[in-house]
Amino acid sequence: MPALESFPYVTQRNGLPATAADLAPLAFAGYAHFTAMQVRGGRVRGLDLHLARLRAASLTMFGPALPDTAIVDALRSAIGASPEDLSLVATVYSPAGEFTVAQGDTPLDILVRTGPPSNGPAGPLSLAAIQHERMLPAVKHVGEVAKTYLLRQAARQGADDAAFVDRQGRLSEASIWNLAFWDGQAVVWPDAQMLTGTTMGIVQRQLRDRQIPQRVQPVRLADLPAMAGAAVMNSWTPGVAVRRIGDTAMPDAPAFMALLHDAYQAEALMAP
Secondary structure, three states: OOOOOOOOEEEEEEOOOOOOOHHHHHHHOOOOEEEHHHHHHEEEEOOHHHHHHHHHHHHHHOOOOOOHHHHHHHHHHHHHHHOOOOEEEEEOOOOOOOOOOOOOOOOOEEEEEOOOOOOOOOOOOEEEEEEEEOOOOOOOOOOOOHHHHHHHHHHHHOOOOOEEEEEOOOEEEEOEEEEEEEEEEEEEEOOOOOOHHHHHHHHHHHHOOOOEEEEEEEEEEHHHHHHEEEEEEEEOOOEEEEEEEEEEEEEOHHHHHHHHHHHHOOOOEEEE
């Protein structure tokens, strides 16, 4: 893995190198959405899920959406200017900025930035259970001060991160992670308002293809002692073991972790 200081970072706006003038307005704005991915050998997993995420989020936040071809062209340009293995974030925004009533015909821009590849923390992680519900939970949007604030509150409690509990007492997601549980026979996904991660989508469809049982159900703190394992996942990794959520210790579940990773690895890598 390249050292942080030696990695040739790339930042492009609409497929061209971004200038200071391009970036300055974005430094003070917080109305945009994005997707994050790991690129290996110049290819990515779940490209269709990333495109669907950006399309749906644009329709929700802006009305119009960029064509998939424009997104793919921007990804291809940044990947082509970078090492074969990298992290990539693609952000879609309107030059109208925030605190304005944008017109429906305002064109959208895409900002793509690359960085060193990541595989996420080794774990296992402990999660503080904190009541929180995200605004526009189905959208991966920027400007979420609550996530960092609650992560730091969790750290002050001696935890590694925060797991969110909604007003109905249901676990939904963690700060930058989806939650997954194992009951000994099936993968259990929380039923709550949350962001459906692309890695989560990849794992779900690979489990379906393999006919491995999975289900969606409300998961409350009181349900955790009955679970045989827990994990978090995001664009870095399909699974990091969780050893504690709130006051409940979660058992080691190596077979569950292997199942998540095997499902993810079964997804084909594709070049944009």
